[in-house]
Amino acid sequence: MKKLIFTFFAIALFANCKEEKKESKIIEDEPKTSVEIEPISDEVLETAVIYEANIRQYSPEGTFDEFTKDIPTLKALGVKVIWLMPVFPISETKRKAEGGKFASEFPEEEQAKYLGSYYAVTDFTKINPEFGNKEDFRELVKTAHENGIYVILDWVPNHTGWDHEWIKNHPEYYTKNESGEIIHPKGTDWTDVADLNYDNQSMRQEMIEDMLYWVKEEGVDGFRCDVAGSVPLDFWKTAISILRSETNVFMLAEAWEPELLDGDLFDMAYAWDGHHLMNAMAKGEKTTEDFDAYINKVSNDYDEDDILMNFITNHDENSWNGTIKERMGDKKELFTALKFLMPGMPLIYSGQEYDMDHRLKFFEKDSIPKTKGEYFNLLKKLGELKNTNPALNGGKNAADYKRLNTESDILMFERSKDEQTLLFVGNFSDAGNKIAMPKGKFLNYLSNEELELVGDAFELNPWEYKILIKK
Numbered sequence: 001m002k003k004l005i006f007t008f009f010a011i012a013l014f015a016n017c018k019e020e021k022k023e024s025k026i027i028e029d030e031p032k033t034s035v036e037i038e039p040i041s042d043e044v045l046e047t048a049v050i051y052e053a054n055i056r057q058y059s060p061e062g063t064f065d066e067f068t069k070d071i072p073t074l075k076a077l078g079v080k081v082i083w084l085m086p087v088f089p090i091s092e093t094k095r096k097a098e099g100g101k102f103a104s105e106f107p108e109e110e111q112a113k114y115l116g117s118y119y120a121v122t123d124f125t126k127i128n129p130e131f132g133n134k135e136d137f138r139e140l141v142k143t144a145h146e147n148g149i150y151v152i153l154d155w156v157p158n159h160t161g162w163d164h165e166w167i168k169n170h171p172e173y174y175t176k177n178e179s180g181e182i183i184h185p186k187g188t189d190w191t192d193v194a195d196l197n198y199d200n201q202s203m204r205q206e207m208i209e210d211m212l213y214w215v216k217e218e219g220v221d222g223f224r225c226d227v228a229g230s231v232p233l234d235f236w237k238t239a240i241s242i243l244r245s246e247t248n249v250f251m252l253a254e255a256w257e258p259e260l261l262d263g264d265l266f267d268m269a270y271a272w273d274g275h276h277l278m279n280a281m282a283k284g285e286k287t288t289e290d291f292d293a294y295i296n297k298v299s300n301d302y303d304e305d306d307i308l309m310n311f312i313t314n315h316d317e318n319s320w321n322g323t324i325k326e327r328m329g330d331k332k333e334l335f336t337a338l339k340f341l342m343p344g345m346p347l348i349y350s351g352q353e354y355d356m357d358h359r360l361k362f363f364e365k366d367s368i369p370k371t372k373g374e375y376f377n378l379l380k381k382l383g384e385l386k387n388t389n390p391a392l393n394g395g396k397n398a399a400d401y402k403r404l405n406t407e408s409d410i411l412m413f414e415r416s417k418d419e420q421t422l423l424f425v426g427n428f429s430d431a432g433n434k435i436a437m438p439k440g441k442f443l444n445y446l447s448n449e450e451l452e453l454v455g456d457a458f459e460l461n462p463w464e465y466k467i468l469i470k471k
Helices: 008-015 020-028 041-044 064-069 071-076 133-146 164-170 201-216 231-245 274-280 290-301 315-321 324-341 374-388
Strands: 049-053 081-085 149-153 159-161 193-195 222-225 250-253 268-270 307-310 344-350 400-405 410-416 422-428 434-435 440-443 449-453 458-460 465-470
Touching: 020 458, 064 133, 071 133, 081 458, 133 149, 149 250, 193 315, 201 231, 231 440, 274 290, 274 307, 274 324, 274 449, 290 400, 290 410, 324 344, 324 374, 324 422, 344 374, 410 434, 422 458
Parallel strands: 049 081, 049 344, 081 149, 149 222, 222 250, 250 268, 268 307, 307 344
Antiparallel strands: 159 193, 400 410, 410 422, 422 465, 434 458, 440 449, 440 465
């Protein structure tokens, strides 16, 4: 992590303004049981795979306990960070259902099946009873730590559900219209949530204290912050400094803005442009030249120690924009390999490891498959390579990236660090291609075959790729 530099005045002010009611929330919970784990470090981030856990849909039961059973399986995939989608109670008022409607608009006998959005939070210090209780949550964190895996919470700082106690007791915490009515976030269809007013300093202090609760009392290792770019930057400067005065938290911004990664702010942001580019390449709408332009743009826009999260699916993409198969067809293996080999940290979303070809319902109960197949084995192999070969380091001291000259529609690049070199070559077209490859001895990583390349033309089938380790 970058060395901690925080404003003493901000922390002192925050400490003096704490409200006693939050302390009572902590005291009334049973003592936690935790497993000591070293705070997340730069070394961990270099080799990490991150996993997005959708607890509701992960199992037929939709509980912490069922997810916890599979944490050793995630470790086998190279996962070092688990991102839990929001675990908090969901508001009943304006609870979202299908078709942009509220559950209350459906016949009474149907309303119970609409569970609402995880992002309409009622209380930032409580657990959604759908998933279990605090003890179940603590067992999840404990098991993850026992397996050398860190746990971050999906935090929702931009808004709350309409049942949050702040609505009743602190309406000044919210944005209002000219008539003095609390409103949902402008420019969105997020009608199930109320927009928070960051001009209110007391609200900011309570928000930070709620985040501190999970770090200090429940042992979580950081946060994925929803729509982080819609929250004032000066809030993050204060909040992250205070959190890091407790421990070395890992901070992921659901955002792309480079300024969120400046100094000691967020560690990682979303590679949104990279995600959209890979979708377009799979459809033949973008080319390897566009990929080169993207890599150049990233190197110019972000600092060397900034991390981007590479993904081909997540909860929003799967539910609203389509499955990997819908968007990429039979080309998904190529883009899966690419997201592991390109600079950054790769994401696996719940069900992806089981080659899920199903759009998960967002507001209702659903479930992912649990049958391991070839795609599971591919993710396992890629995760092992990411964990063990420094040429794939993707953190704050990332491995070098070198683009190699190739024929049209061929992407070939080297990653290298600590005398280790990996070569990625992929054919991003519907036609086979014979290409010139660097001379030398290599291990074909996925087939475990040794190769000696002497300059002869190397044939790649349509949408085929190779990962070669230089010997």
